[in-house]
Amino acid sequence: MIPGNKDNRDGWLFSIPFLLVFVLFMLYPLVYGFVISFFKWNVLSDKVFAGFQNYISLFSDEKFYTSLWHTVEFVLITTPVLLVIGFLMALITTSKSPLKKVAENVFFIPYIFSMTVVSTLWAWIFQKQYGLLNKVIGLVGIQPVGWLTDPNWAMWSVCIATFWWTAGFNMILMSAGIKQISSEIYESAMIDGANYRQSVFRITIPLLKPTIVLCLILQIIASFNVFGQVYVMTGGGPFGKTRTIIQYIYETGFSYFKMGYSAAMSYILFFIIMIVSVVQYISLGRKSNE
């Protein structure tokens, strides 16, 4: 734009610090991990080229399938629930309720606490003998449930703790979206006699669609990466019933030191997340073109 400018030089100079970090801690490990996934490597021993052996073994590894399934299960449970709770919370915090400020804080604060704090707290609430939940349901005469030790309940319990922890994040995204909807639309709908429910379903939800889709994408990616809360609350148990794919990657790499195998698993997970994201982006693009 300015004659004799040095834009080409300056642009790259300004990019250098980031590019160094980007190459060193993102591109390089991405490529390196892919290379490792073709080796049999137990850290202490030498690397041995194994071709597709790691990937082939994966497909007959039952633990891999079950771990992957637990992650998918977690995604399927948490994604819709967290979107709905987040949306309800956003409706509350954008309403005229006198409690909306209080509500916004109460709903959001769990999100800023670290996952391990949240997990230890909920592990205590879910504790079988002395935990709060069993004491409360005991008041109405229900037998104590092993929330974290019963294979039928463990995953649900982890999901409940996760709802409490992260719903506030979706609330913030969605209420920001709702605030962008012009109040005139609601006013004219009111004049035309629309009730609250109609204005939510006919105005808010359709106009909030881009935000909802974004929440969906972020939520699915976040849920696919679930590890910490499960690891702290159940350790993957009972009987491996809640072991997630990240936990299996972690254990394979850092308890059994099978680096190549673990890297191969990471790449399958990466591949799955990529496909899910790409499918979502494409369908999102199509919708916005309509």
Next chain:
Amino acid sequence: MNSTSKTKRIIYAFLLSLLLLLWFFPFVWMVFTSLKIENEVVTKVFHFFPQNPTLANYIKAFSSSKILRWMLNSAFTSAMAMILTLVVDAPIAYAFAKIRFKGRNILFWAVMAGMMVPFQVLIIPLYLQFNSYGLINTMSAVYLPRIALPIGIFIMKQFFEGIPDALEEAAFIDGASRFRIFSSVILPLGKTAFATVTILSFINCWNDFLWPLIVMNDTDKYTITVGIANFQGTHGTQYSLIMSGAVIACIPQFIFYLFFRKKIIAGIAMTGIKG
């Protein structure tokens, strides 16, 4: 008409209070448990309020673990992540926003594609890489992989684009170089965007669990997230003690939240609206 809207209002108020209660109650329970003596916690009798409130658990948490140390470690690594994120990410965000250089678009999309790579996928190669640098079990291992924050670049770029070109052109005419303009015109204007990015980066690093779990081996060097998980593991059924540890671990983040509430929320909202 009036009576139905009244019942509706009551139902609405009831649901709201229920949701609020569900979200608020676990905090109360955490604090109350931490104030109870051990015998009161591990009993079939159900007392909601602490019968003999005591701070003994807090004293024990401080003396029997390295919880203060862990918090300092987290504070240090998060602060480093925060500072380095700005140093590294702000210049390229400015370049994307204001400098028309060859390859800008391709570079921008490459960086944004980086956002798609889940960190967890990189843990094995990153570990091996840090191991070969001899950085395992050092503080820098915790924050170094955290400073390339594509979302931060995105936020800052949006912000810089909003700064009128006229400001820079005036400086150009006065003969200022790019670096001069960046440091004396752009940086002072960017405060809001920087605040948002540093806060996101701080939270990001403070709450990280898997990566510090992998790279830190000494209990002395744990971050608070790993420390609390370890604290829970070693104190098994001493729930009131564990809860006091959890409360202590919450305090810095709570203070952080009180100070930066608006910025934190704005940061998250921004990633949503512009993303």
